[in-house]
Amino acid sequence: MANYKVKIKGTGMYVPEKVLSNFDLEKLVDTSDQWIYERTGIKNRRICSTEGGEWPTDMALKATLDALKTAKLEPNDIDMILFGSVTPDYKLPNSATVLQTKLGITNNCAALDIAAACSGFVYGLNMAQSMIKTGMVKNVLVVGSEMLSREVNWEDRNTCILFGDGCGVAIVGRNEDNDESDVISCYLGADGTGKEFFDQPVGGAVEPITTDHLEKKNYFMQMKGKEMFKVATRTLAQNAKRVLEDAGMDLSQVDWLVPHQANVRIIETTGKLLGIEPEKVIVNIDKYANTSAATIPMAFHEAIQEGKIKRGDIVLFDAFGAGLTTGATLFRY
Numbered sequence: 001m002a003n004y005k006v007k008i009k010g011t012g013m014y015v016p017e018k019v020l021s022n023f024d025l026e027k028l029v030d031t032s033d034q035w036i037y038e039r040t041g042i043k044n045r046r047i048c049s050t051e052g053g054e055w056p057t058d059m060a061l062k063a064t065l066d067a068l069k070t071a072k073l074e075p076n077d078i079d080m081i082l083f084g085s086v087t088p089d090y091k092l093p094n095s096a097t098v099l100q101t102k103l104g105i106t107n108n109c110a111a112l113d114i115a116a117a118c119s120g121f122v123y124g125l126n127m128a129q130s131m132i133k134t135g136m137v138k139n140v141l142v143v144g145s146e147m148l149s150r151e152v153n154w155e156d157r158n159t160c161i162l163f164g165d166g167c168g169v170a171i172v173g174r175n176e177d178n179d180e181s182d183v184i185s186c187y188l189g190a191d192g193t194g195k196e197f198f199d200q201p202v203g204g205a206v207e208p209i210t211t212d213h214l215e216k217k218n219y220f221m222q223m224k225g226k227e228m229f230k231v232a233t234r235t236l237a238q239n240a241k242r243v244l245e246d247a248g249m250d251l252s253q254v255d256w257l258v259p260h261q262a263n264v265r266i267i268e269t270t271g272k273l274l275g276i277e278p279e280k281v282i283v284n285i286d287k288y289a290n291t292s293a294a295t296i297p298m299a300f301h302e303a304i305q306e307g308k309i310k311r312g313d314i315v316l317f318d319a320f321g322a323g324l325t326t327g328a329t330l331f332r333y
């Protein structure tokens with residue numbers, strides 16, 4: 001069987017224009033800029049327009065057009081779309097096919113949504129790399145795009161302060177440049193027993209939204225923050241160790257850790273558990289809050305744009321999310 005090298009050929013991101021600051025939230029719920037910043041590291045988040053033009057697939061379209069330019073590829077060079085999101089445009093059809101049409105792709109490429117919450121992008125990337133390595137596909141568009149502002153109860157201070165909207169994408173493909181870029185090792189996992197730590201039980205087949213639910217406003221995402229915090233730090237540290245061990249490498253060889261951005265204290269605690277220098281950890285949660293599947297591709301793209309992450313660097317993506325899902329990717333960019 002073929003064993004092609006895999007390269008991230010291009011990245012892109014889009015965030016909505018509207019900025020919602022902690023001070024704006026002070027007007028909505030009983031909270032303060034100081035409380036939010038000290039407990040989470042968040043200052044601002046972006047919020048999609050509900051007038052249209054910034055739906056999850058619109059954000060993905062804008063981000064992908066940039067990624068295609070960097071990758072020097074055309075839309076029809078994409079032969080699979082993996083769309084990580086828990087806030088799809090519609091229940092049907094899936095967001096990946098909506099994006100396929102918006103991109104003008106006419107090659108009938110495969111198009112699949114991945115509902116793995118905050119791990120959605122890493123799930124997509126790891127699935128993409130395995131199919132590229134075996135030669136089944138050549139170029140995969142991996143997306144993390146979320147409009148969490150639709151699913152958040154803006155009267156619940158426990159959750160509404162934490163989330164934002166945004167999109168990050170990567171075009172991953174067969175490395176034909178004869179350079180060192182490759183995926184070195186990766187991991188995917190889940191533990192369904194932690195489902196009540198972060199869930200949204202109303203609105204699916206089991207419990208459709210009724211007028212009673214509308215009145216009680218109990219159809220939004222709900223979270224047990226402390227439990228999530230504990231499981232997140234433990235899981236992120238385990239993931240990093242696991243992919244490094246599989247690769248026969250140690251942390252000193254990693255140039256950059258790009259963790260899921262849920263809370264700056266989770267990121268710092270994970271960093272301490274691993275013993276990684278804080279300067280090697282990419283953090284942008286202050287600007288965008290938790291954008292679920294989009295945090296890792298957005299943080300990665302920004303770090304490239306800022307000249308931090310360079311070609312040849314060893315990068316570690318590390319994610320966890322509702323489900324509870326988790327995953328990590330160790331690669332040479």
Ligand code: ACO
Binds near residue numbers: 039117321
């Ligand atoms: N503003 C002001 N006070 C608040 C707020 C708020 N927004 N929210 C809670 N409080 C109060 C609480 O009521 C509590 O008051 P009390 O002591 O009088 O009861 C006090 O502040 C402390 O609350 P805690 O819940 O103990 O605060 P904690 O330090 O645990 O921080 C937080 C809460 C930020 C939610 C934290 O637990 C966390 O970040 N958890 C992880 C979240 C996470 O991982 N989310 C992502 C999940 S997966 C995914 O990304 C999709």
